[in-house]
Amino acid sequence: MLASKERPPDCLSDLVLDEWRAGEIDDQARVAELEAHVAGCERCRARKEAFDEQARSYLEKKPAFVPPVRARLKHESRRSRRMQLFAVGASALAAAAALALVLRTPEKTPVGGEETGTRLKGGSHVAFFVKRGDRVVKGGPGERLQSGDQLRFTATLERPKHLAILSRDARGVTSVYYPAQPVTTPLPAGADVALENSVELDDVLGEERIYAVFCDAPIAVEELRTALERTGEIPVRQGCTVDRSAFVKEPKP
Amino acid sequence: MVSTENTLDALYRTHAPSVFRRARRLLGSDAEAQEVVQDVFLSLFERPEQYAGKSKLTTFLYSAGTHACLNRIRDAKNRLRLLRERAAGDPEAKSDVGLTPEKLSLLHRMLERMPEELARAAVYYYVDDLSHDEVARLLGCSRRQVGNLLKRVEEWGRAQELQHASQ
Numbered sequence: 001m002l003a004s005k006e007r008p009p010d011c012l013s014d015l016v017l018d019e020w021r022a023g024e025i026d027d028q029a030r031v032a033e034l035e036a037h038v039a040g041c042e043r044c045r046a047r048k049e050a051f052d053e054q055a056r057s058y059l060e061k062k063p064a065f066v067p068p069v070r071a072r073l074k075h076e077s078r079r080s081r082r083m084q085l086f087a088v089g090a091s092a093l094a095a096a097a098a099l100a101l102v103l104r105t106p107e108k109t110p111v112g113g114e115e116t117g118t119r120l121k122g123g124s125h126v127a128f129f130v131k132r133g134d135r136v137v138k139g140g141p142g143e144r145l146q147s148g149d150q151l152r153f154t155a156t157l158e159r160p161k162h163l164a165i166l167s168r169d170a171r172g173v174t175s176v177y178y179p180a181q182p183v184t185t186p187l188p189a190g191a192d193v194a195l196e197n198s199v200e201l202d203d204v205l206g207e208e209r210i211y212a213v214f215c216d217a218p219i220a221v222e223e224l225r226t227a228l229e230r231t232g233e234i235p236v237r238q239g240c241t242v243d244r245s246a247f248v249k250e251p252k253p
Numbered sequence: 254m255v256s257t258e259n260t261l262d263a264l265y266r267t268h269a270p271s272v273f274r275r276a277r278r279l280l281g282s283d284a285e286a287q288e289v290v291q292d293v294f295l296s297l298f299e300r301p302e303q304y305a306g307k308s309k310l311t312t313f314l315y316s317a318g319t320h321a322c323l324n325r326i327r328d329a330k331n332r333l334r335l336l337r338e339r340a341a342g343d344p345e346a347k348s349d350v351g352l353t354p355e356k357l358s359l360l361h362r363m364l365e366r367m368p369e370e371l372a373r374a375a376v377y378y379y380v381d382d383l384s385h386d387e388v389a390r391l392l393g394c395s396r397r398q399v400g401n402l403l404k405r406v407e408e409w410g411r412a413q414e415l416q417h418a419s420q
Contacts, residue, residue, distance in 0.1 A: 006382060007382045013381070013382065013384065014271075014383070015311065015315065015383055015391075018311045018315075019311045021271075022267050022268060022271075022309075022311050023267075024309040024310065051274070054274055055270035058269065058273055058274075059266060059270065062269065062273075062287070062290075063266075064266075065261065065262060065269065065291075065294045067299075068295070071295055071298060071299055
């Protein structure tokens, strides 16, 4: 009716291959049997190799599961209740930090030349925490946020650098999220250094793109913002790198 | 039971590719398959107690992934989107399972109205190409019951074809 059975009766099913690949077959004799079969069966060997390759390729594109903020807030709330039961004191921020979901920047491009100097693992990047009501969680790439959420950025720098964080909302309007001053001052090297001030999200819905610009020299922030608004891109500048990411703004339920 | 996010992350890296592969094969769409992965792991994140650790996680995820795919096929808006995506593609192009877009559409038309138990058995047997024993393990029933379910799937399919032809 729907499809004919294609697998020869002696060949391994996808279910068996998946269980084997996931390390769920405890019986070593059975594992040896599977290995022997795959070694002598072209179809199963090719299928297993294809699964391995598909998994590698998939995880390159989607390396981690990032639950939406709403779910994490709920989860965090449950965790906090459990913590109270066991009388364990911990701030929401510390609990959120335990989530260890760093805003990994999917697109990182050197602007106007190679970056020099020793890089920390992962290079310079920013992350952010989201405050909704009295709950705080760490944000992730492609995050679904709400109008009224407050964002607080952190920066990881392998050496002192200038940093500007700008955004471009769904209407193409640009804003400066960091710094508050017109020209940047260098930030010290360090991991997850909290930046001053937080940002409250407005009610423009849709995708908002975030640009974190790291430079060796001071950045004239307003100049950068108008260039972004005019061209939709950060202008090329020697000695700078740009981390791009995005989140989606949704209405409050 | 999946109790921590670190654990969930490790499980994601081990299992998400196979959840995606099955969903993509059944739905014929990368974007929809990715939504299924998100649904399945979000559900585990929100309600870790649903996986009690009594079966292998792969078994649990075959079941959860199938359920999520069937929901998407039955959702009218998603169905239309899947149809449009297939209409835009090459009609002779085959998916990973060897189904042309036309056959995939036929499969979806049947699954969207088929009773849940039959639909699950049909997916495991016809799409995943599993044996009666394996379908029985996934459904938690006997091999004989699987035979009966598949017989009912065939009867149901024939009745639908007849109904379709008479319209």
